[in-house]
Amino acid sequence: MIAIFEIDMDQVTVNGEAGTYVSVRRHEGTESSSVLTGYYDTFYPGETGTGLFSPIAVTFERRARLVINEGAAVDRFKKAADQPFCLIW
Numbered sequence: 001m002i003a004i005f006e007i008d009m010d011q012v013t014v015n016g017e018a019g020t021y022v023s024v025r026r027h028e029g030t031e032s033s034s035v036l037t038g039y040y041d042t043f044y045p046g047e048t049g050t051g052l053f054s055p056i057a058v059t060f061e062r063r064a065r066l067v068i069n070e071g072a073a074v075d076r077f078k079k080a081a082d083q084p085f086c087l088i089w
Contacts, residue, residue: 003028003037005088007056012043019045024088057088 004027012021023041027034061078069075 002030002034004034005057007088009056014043014045017045019043020047057086059086060084 006023006025006027008021008023010021012019014021021041021043023039025039026037028037029035058077060080061084062080062082063078065078066075
């Protein structure tokens with residue numbers, strides 16, 4: 001089983017107010033087929049810059065990868081003890 005997250009951010013105008021519409025969908029299944037298992041969406045009025053939503057996800061790699069120096073900006077996310085994971089917000 002794998003999980004795939006789709007995240008869309010669109011600049012839109014709702015009732016005359018500009019903002020950002022964000023939609024997140026989670027699909028679960030195999031490489032050949034998947035099923036939508038959950039979703040949410042929201043509208044952020046007045047937020048029209050994509051920089052406000054950056055980053056939208058961070059991958060935490062295995063701590064063992066610290067032996068490879070990729071610089072402080074990357075190495076600070078090498079915190080997973082045994083299994084890497086992603087944090088999406």
